[in-house]
Amino acid sequence: MVLALSNEPASKVEPYVEQYNLPFPVASGSTAGGKLGAMVGQKGIPHSYLLDPEGRLVWHGHPNSLTKKHLKLAMAGADRVGPKAVLSWRGEIDGAPPKALEAAADGELAQAFKLIEKEAGSEGAGALDESLSAHVADLRKQIDLAVGRGDFGQSLAALESLAKDLKRHPLGEAILERQREIEEDETIQNEIEAAEALDKALELVANRGIKKAKKSLQSVVKRFPSTHAAKRARGLIGE
């Protein structure tokens, strides 16, 4: 998991994230980078810090000095991450059914809700039910924001995972409905097609450079002129 931490305000960070379409979580107003630096006597940035699955700092250095060997060592003993990882919820709630907490941590939200129901009436179960319901609501909001800015890859995969997991739970109805809305929305479908075309053009950019990929990028602009993908393509061509 990659996290970028800046101590700057969102008003500075978010336009940058948007302009460069950063593909990982970015924090604004974070003090953790400074605290990590203080721990190891590092003042400058950029600087990378590698944590193992227990949250221990196992390596730090300039981003250019990170190697596969460092990553391999840090990842030893890490959980396997599948499509349900985005659904995962971890927390400590007194009296919550332990197996429900385990299921929630594994992203098995329907299973967690089922186990909570078996202990309905207990304070801990009630608190966990509230937390998981809020978590599902948060996920839906994040997915909608991502779809709204034309970021389809991870968000639609997350929506699919959520819909599959909760298909027999009351919360699942609204999620399935949202899936149907997206499938029937011509504007969104056009955006998705444009995003896929841009992804192919970006592969060319990565493998052969912008000059060789220019025609592909121009094709995205021509075929899907008013999409987020076209805007990004224009930015890359310099139009």
Added chain:
Amino acid sequence: MKRLALLAALPLLAFVPAEDPMSPEIDAKSWSRHLGQTPSLQSLRGRAVLIEAWATW
């Protein structure tokens, strides 16, 4: 000779590598581009995490 070897080894025997320190909590006033539970040491337990400390300047 054996005594010499033992004496030479003492500094090595005394050396105990310090355990890798725990990271401070991952905090933020807001997050962009993340899907899922808000990143924290707890929510990310079980996963290796690469933190990039950076700025827009």
